[in-house]
Amino acid sequence: MKPGERPPEFFGSSGLKIGVIGCGYVGLPLALRFAECGHHAWGFDTDPEKPAKLHAGQSYIRHIPAEQIQRLVQCGRFSATSDFSKLREVDAILICVPTPLDERREPDLSYVEQTALSIRDHLQPGQLVVLESTTYPGTTEELVLPILEQTGLRCPIPSEAGDQSVTPDFYLAFSPEREDPGNARYGLANVPKVIGGVNPPSLAAAQALYAQIVAKIVPVSSTRAAEMTKLLENIFRCVNIALVNELKMLAFRMGIDIWEVIDAATTKPFGFMPFYPGPGLGGHCIPLDPFYLSWKAREYDFITRFIELAGEINTNMPYQVVEAISQALNRHKKSVKDARVLVLGVAYKKDLDDLRESPSLKIMDLLIKRGARVEYNDPYFPKLHRMRHYDYSRMQSVELTPENLGAFDCVVIATDHSAYDYQMIVDSAQLVVDSRNATRHVTRNRDRIALT
């Protein structure tokens, strides 16, 4: 198909072929949403197990029902593959691959780069490519665009003189994913979608496409503005969580209940938004994304002090929990060394089956290094495996019976899963260190609880 045969309005048509690269937490729901809205969605993933599972109608993400996958596979609206040559057949290509930090905590764009190279090898005139992975401002134009233009096809950035008349050979845009896994109220359909195009036709094409699956589109002037928007949102969360974590530590020292204070402040109908303290940041986004911007800022001789400070405070939180455990055991005339400690919740967030960057893993590691005998329970992880930083491959979730709970010197609430019976936990345990205020409704045996 020639570019002229896919003008921007073409992407407002029904029955499009959409390729989503990366069938993870972000890409899979996105592909399924396009399929639900009457398009033909292809999921592409380098991990061959994922297409195989999806074809078998299986889900590997807890909040995505297998029945939905089965239904869409059977009616021919959704399919998955590791064969990237099929990218030639699609109208639009959406990139949802990981953007982690490397060993030196610098942006690791190797997945985005690898994906851009795969697209380059199959790029067709008139295709729309959208990067959705979170990244620093400039990635779409400075990394993805030059690779795609190695094909000889052009997607020109309008010159500063304002020449916007050039028709691109393909379209390129950035639109950040705002997925909040496990959020029952806000999902793909009702969260506005921010979009920036490399040029006006690219923006128009991406707007036409996404308008079919989301209620509201928010166009911005450039891909860089769209990339920065996502980072602002996540840095806002990161900084505010750090602020409340710091105030929590002060409040404890002053004998003030920080959760009571937050609840009271939240009654102000304007100018305040609650953030809650916890054992540290987790997940693939908030602990990592801000450092994409601080890294890029260095190119401009700029130090992002809020990001650095927030990172310092949040990184320290697991250490602070371990210190609280140590003090609580001390009150029971016990030391951390040789204490039996049960950590409740290894997922980074309540009711999720996601371990990425979970502070629970760090707390367990610190306790083990101090000589504690650590075990865990998590309804979503019957056993653990070897990870990049930790080897918990021999650990299995301890059954939560009153007898088992009572056998530990200390029970630590690291993740406040809804499935836990907190009154039973407190009634059965000798000592509970609660980093989430999960025991706020517990009425009996409150003297066994140490909040942190």
Ligand SMILES: NC(=O)c1ccc[n+]([C@@H]2O[C@H](COP(=O)([O-])OP(=O)(O)OC[C@H]3O[C@@H](n4cnc5c(N)ncnc54)[C@H](O)[C@@H]3O)[C@@H](O)[C@H]2O)c1
């Ligand atoms: N998970 C979230 O809550 C969330 C929310 C908003 C934004 N994001 C951003 O979305 C992006 C994706 O995150 P995710 O949570 O979906 O990650 P994920 O790890 O769940 O999924 C990524 C998928 O990409 C695949 N993959 C890796 N390299 C590939 C390649 N070269 N070609 C094809 N597939 C490849 C992996 O096998 C995996 O299935 C990241 O930039 C992340 O920051 C995530």
